[in-house]
Amino acid sequence: MGALSYCRNDFRANRLTAATETRPKGAGRGARWWQRKPTRLDSTYFVVGQSKATPYLFSLPSIILVSAVLGFPVLYGVWQSLFRRETLAAPLEYIGFQNYADMFSSDAFWHSLNRTAVFVFGSLILGTVLGLFFAFALFRVVGRLRFLRALTVAPYIISNVAAAVMFRILFNSQFGMLNQVIEFFGVDGPSWLADPGLAMVVVIFTQVWTDLPLTILLLLGGLMTVDKSYLDASLVDGATGWKRARHVTIPLLAPQILISTVWLSYSTLTGLGVVLALTGGGPLKATQTMAMEMYTVAFRNLEFNQALAIATFILVLNAVLTVGYVAIGRRYEYEQ
């Protein structure tokens, strides 16, 4: 029954393309399906039994949805950053780049840029070092210990809020596991989340914890594709252990390190969930990153157009940083 119904459809679809296709003899409209010869198959347009509209019908819904959810709002946001409402009830008026001028002249913005720099580069360094360390460790893992690779991904399936709750418990000054370990050595543990200097450390650790699975998997994937002959050659030359990692393996991993750097930087620069759920920008605005600043300006001060200027700045900064990483990364790649 199934086969018959295809052929009916096939026949109908062929009729749709009748004007554009030259059909072999016997494929005519009147031929029954068992009499018809198969249409000539073309390598790029081989799919017979379809109309020219098929690919458009197939891809259009997703193109429309992505444009509506990702494309249009961003353009709309950039456009709206050129407007302002004096009060919530007042009409929108075009003010050119005044929102950007206000942004660059506000202390809060420069403070948040400073905090963002600490957050992004702190996370980058911690994430890359830990990622390499764990990737090298996992690379050697075989047999029964394979489940460790699966375990590594666990933080990835947790929401930012859940991670924030967990780290608040872990870093709690009174009963947190970390301070108990510190007190075991006879030193009083600090109150991590109340101290402006240390709160950023907790935020960085939490962010890196949620982002590390991807970094590890990327680097692990890179390690697996490294050409063994390079490593063997380096062994002949007497390079072992740290030396080999430093001068041979890590340079060979440059492409993967570059990708993970771009990704970590993107994730921290635009990451709001962890900061918002863990500290909310406090204490004393010590963790007020640009993402937090944008959220505060928009949803606490209700200055949406001003917030859009900050959001646009973050998008541009992200693009600039990405280009920068790629330019730096190019220099360290081996010339093949």
Place this chain on the structure above:
Amino acid sequence: MTDHTGEPPFSRTVADAARAVAGRAPESPRSPADRARRIGRKILLAVPLLALVIWTLAPFLVTISVSLKERAEVFAEPGLIPSSPSFEAYGEVLSSNSFTSSLMNSLIVGIGTTVLTIVIGVPAAYAFARFNFRGRHLLLLFTLLPRLVPSLGLMVPIYRLAIALGALDNRLTLIVVYTGMLLPLAVWLMVGFFQQIPREIEEAANVDGANLWGRLRYIVAPLAAPAMITIGVLAFREAWNEFTLVLVLTSSPGNRTLPFELYLMQGIEGIANFPGEAAFTLLTVLPFVLVYTRVEKYVVAGLISGSGK
């Protein structure tokens, strides 16, 4: 993918050759020195792995520990293993209205996003992979967009647009937004997968009289099932975990998802209810962990291919 069983044989011969060049005798595999070195290497390997396990599991363990205590006990007995474990906090959370309704919402939004992503994404990926048509170059844009457009950049515009469209505080809005955010990744993954399915199979089916629908239904879909599971899981994860957009797009208690409710829980309790928060967190995590353990390899595959290219 090949296994890496420590030092492969080739490297072993190379190592011996290196020793020979250095004027030392090749080591017999059973010599005491070799055994000592092997044990030493095992220990050297175990330390970083132990660090990895502690790094990954410590936050979970302390949370489980706190969730099994009573409120006062958290401060009085800070040890990792509770002396008298109680499931009171779990009962409290499970019977609370905020948990049950947000769990329901998370399930609805999660399943809706998963279904919509597959229904819209798979045909698009098939078109991009198999057809030569005007607009194929949009595929590149598809892959670039999520890199350029973080959800942070969407918060304010989507919030304003949702107000304008009267779509605020609506589960359907969340489903549509999450699907739009996931589609580029989903399409990208599926295109790669479809391109791996040999054309010859479809050509053969075509010769046998299968039309486009028949090929999709009986040949492409079964072959692409692993990729569909991957994007399904990724879509569900996005909807289940997403926090910042649901925070601004939703207001009434009836429409909040789990992360939003968990976030509010931290603020509402006057004196922090640590066991309650911990239990809520673990109950949020649990359903996805159950799903995850079944489809782990797909998630990992999706993770790698989604970020790398």
